[in-house]
Amino acid sequence: MSDMSDSASESRPGTAEAVPLGIGTRRWLFRPPRRHGEVDTARSVSFLELFYDLVYVVLIGQAAHTLAEDLSWRGTATFAVVFGLIWIAWMNGTLFYELHGREDGHTRSLIFVQMLLLSLMAVYVGHADGDDGRTLAALYALLLALLSYQWYSVYRLDLPELRRTPRRYLIVMVAGMFLIAASVPLSVDARLAVWAVFVVAWCSVECVVLISWRRRPSYDVVTDSMVERFGLFIIIVLGEVVIGVVNGLTDAERSALVTATGLLGLAVGFGFWWNYADLVSRRLPRETGYSLATWIFVHLPLTMAVAAAGAGMVGLVEHAADHRSPAAVSWLMGGSVAVMLITTVVLLPTLADYDRHPAYKSVQAFLVMAAVVALLAGWFRPAPWLLALILLLLLFATWAFAFVRWLSQGSLINERSAD
Secondary structure (H helix, E strand, O other): OHHHHHHHHOOOOOOOOOOOOOHHHHHHHHOOOOOOOOOOOOOOOOHHHHHHHHHHHHHHHHHHHHHHHOOOHHHHHHHHHHHHHHHHHHHHHHHHHHHHOOOOHHHHHHHHHHHHHHHHHHHHHOOOOOOHHHHHHHHHHHHHHHHHHHHHHHHOOOOHHHOHHHHHHHHHHHHHHHHHHHOOOOOHHHHHHHHHHHHHHHHHHHHHHHHHHOOOOOOOOOOHHHHHHHHHHHHHHHHHHHHHHHHHHHHOOOOHHHHHHHHHHHHHHHHHHHHHHHHOOOOOEOOOHHHHHHHHHHHHHHHHHHHHHHHHHHHHHHOOOOOOOOHHHHHHHHHHHHHHHHHHHHHHHHEOOHHHOOHHHHHHHHHHHHHHHHHHHHHHOOOHHHHHHHHHHHHHHHHHHHHHHHHHHOHHHHHHHHO
16 A cells, blocks of 8 residues: 555656555655755646745735835835845745655645745835834744755755755854844844845855855756746746836826837836847756856846836836936836846856857847946936837847847757757
């Protein structure tokens, strides 16, 4: 009966495992996570992971909505810090499931507990720079405690020779938990400062840990499903661009100019997707050293820039009839496009196929020039419709340049044929 239960619980990757009967049910509910090295390279993204990501749609939406209402330096800084907290939580949940999770009752239960905490956090994210920040900090500390427990559950199962890196990672997680918890009684400014220190320090230290771990990789960790999860997070933040345009059109007095500005802004979001989809997504990063760490952590400013652009869309539509874009809106939109382009430049050399395609280097140079033009557009503050049009043309130009370079070498044709 036990053998039958075990075989019944094994299903094809990416699908929910059947609930076994008898003794197998207990195993399905309490089975420990996969140890380091037990990476399922053939699995696909599950429905549970997609459901998990949906909670982050709400969190990011709340943060972006607050930024749209307060396009000041303080509002932008608060958004950046809060988004950093959200991204760190998402990255931990995502990588744990990717490296160690199973399609069983134990994993599901822990993920649903995370989702409950994240849903409560979404209630307070919108006023993180006020008294709600205390509750947000307490909930985030609880979330880090849960994530730390998950990482510890792997650590205690690992072989002694594989525990060094998980131990370091776990120490940083626990230290971060105590740091966030210590921010609860502080004043608003002090609490935001502590959060900023946490985001920068956590990413920096964990980046070093990851680089050290992958200097001499003993097994592969990069999979198609991991790359897909990061691509799906891009889609989540791109949803904020759509929401920003819709909210702007809903609140404004609609006219041909206002509608055209909104549609141009939405097309800028399409340009974000088109560049990321063809230049970065579905391409595996290198396994070793700086490449994997860079690939993972550069996604933080990349996704933050796209989400910030969604907040900027609201102001773009609201001021569509103005002769010049408001300085805050103009800088936010131009800066978001510039950050997206520069982070793409940094991501390209981390890809496993970078050395096989000489076109990458010329594409990088073009992306840098386009980023400079985007910043200049933000500085000149043209009319909102013209600003959106300029940014759209820049994003189209970068994609078109890459497309032509790929065609000239036959790379794109061969890749599409292989797909």
